[in-house]
Amino acid sequence: MGFFLLSAQAIQAQTDSLKNKKLVVPLNDSGTHYIQFSASTQIWMRHTDNNPGSTVFGNDEPHTTDISMRRLRLAVKGKVAEKAYVFLQIGDNNINYLSGQRVPIKILDAQVEYHFKEYLHFGAGKTGWTGLSRYSAPATTTVLGLDIPVFALATINLTDDFLRKLSVYAKGDVGQFNYRIIASKPYTAQTSSSFNSQILDQVATPANTSPAIQYSTYFKYQFFEKENLLSPYSPGTYFGKKKVLNVGFGFEQQNDFTWQTNAAGDTITNNMFLFAADIFGELPLYNGSVTFYGGYFNYDFGPNYIRNIGVNNPVNGIDNVDNILNGRGNAFPMIGSGNSFFGQVGYWLKTSTTAKSSWQPFFSVQVSDYQALQENMVKTEMGLNYYFNEENSSKLTFAVHNRPIFHNETRREIDRKMMAVLQYQLRF
DSSP, rough: HHHHHHHHHOOOOOOOTTOOOOOOOOSSSSSSSSSEEEEEEEEEEEEEEOOOOEEEEEEESSSSEEEEEEEEEEEEEEEEEEEEEEEEEEEEEHHHOOSSSSSOOOOEEEEEEEEEEETTTEEEEEOOOOOGGGGGOOOGOOSSSSSGGGGGGGTTTTTTTTTEEEEEEEEETTTEEEEEEEEEEOGGGGGGTTTTOOOOOOEEEEEESOOOOOOEEEEESSSSSSSOOOOOOOOOTTTTTTEEEEEEEEEEEEEEEEEEEETTTTTEEEEEEEEEEEEEEEETTEEEEEEEEEEEEEEEEETTTTEEEEETTTTEEETTTTTSSOOTOOEEEEEESSSEEEEEEEEEESSSSSSOEEEEEEEEEEEEETTOOOOOOOOOEEEEEEEETTTTTEEEEEEEEEEEEEEHHHHHHEEEEEEEEEEEEEEE
């Protein structure tokens, strides 16, 4: 307690556009060594058309209206010695009416790094530094849409913890070229709530074995302004404050990730190899700025691998009399072996020339051609961000997403369902 009282007294007089002091504690007289505190929360008020057969404790639940906390974050970061940086973050996701009264706060990030040169930073810990694509490590408080493109976090909560893994990494800038290279020891798939030890016939599922080392990289070229290299998490929008145009590519690889039986009945394992190439830009346009992203993803987890995910799922059971593939609540076949395209666009515009508030309509689409499905999986989202101030510390988002329902036998789309969300985000 004494430390935090002293820290509060030592906070530097740095202010943002709201005249609020930033929570920065200098560690030396010059202020070159410092610790900075931050926090954020995202509250969802939503209505969900649930998948057919969805239940809550055995009771039919065709629709759910609820209030939940999508994310809660408390973070400490800073330069604690010459060229030495630290980042610690705690929090949790998806705190809803099914979570129970006691919700554990998790250690999300705990990483340290040393900056040898601009072109070589080396770090280690439980971290979000990962490769593959820009949005495989997204900055959740600056997403362009309602939420992150979860399918880009290819092993989310299966062999990682909200994308974080125990890793060592190197990163840096060489002129306008930026790179990150990561080696991780993934968490065991057996500890995931979605793990099933049953081996399927010619359908890849996570193997019941000790995980091999996972390697990932991401390289990008920055045509205009360079982005911050301190954080692993890439912004989805700069709300008009940067001129950015980047192209990148990356991969992620892990041996013996899945297994299945072949036609002869033998058990075989498959290596995971994922590749992505993308482009991101935010450019001035007609008294505002346009933000866009396009990404191509080629995922190979093994034959016919498919995984349903329901973000912040509002139900806890299903009576699957309609034999759907999706599973319960708002889940749909989000990740699988095959090819995907994700596109997103938004337009940021101030409410007036003198106002600090601004608007940002957006639209996104995921189109996936997965081996396990007989037709493309298409998920869309559209909505509007309203920023109350220039610092993006207070934001209101309304969005509607539309997802497909697939039949388990035909593997074809038989219906579509909607989810509407009003989100309020506050951060400091």
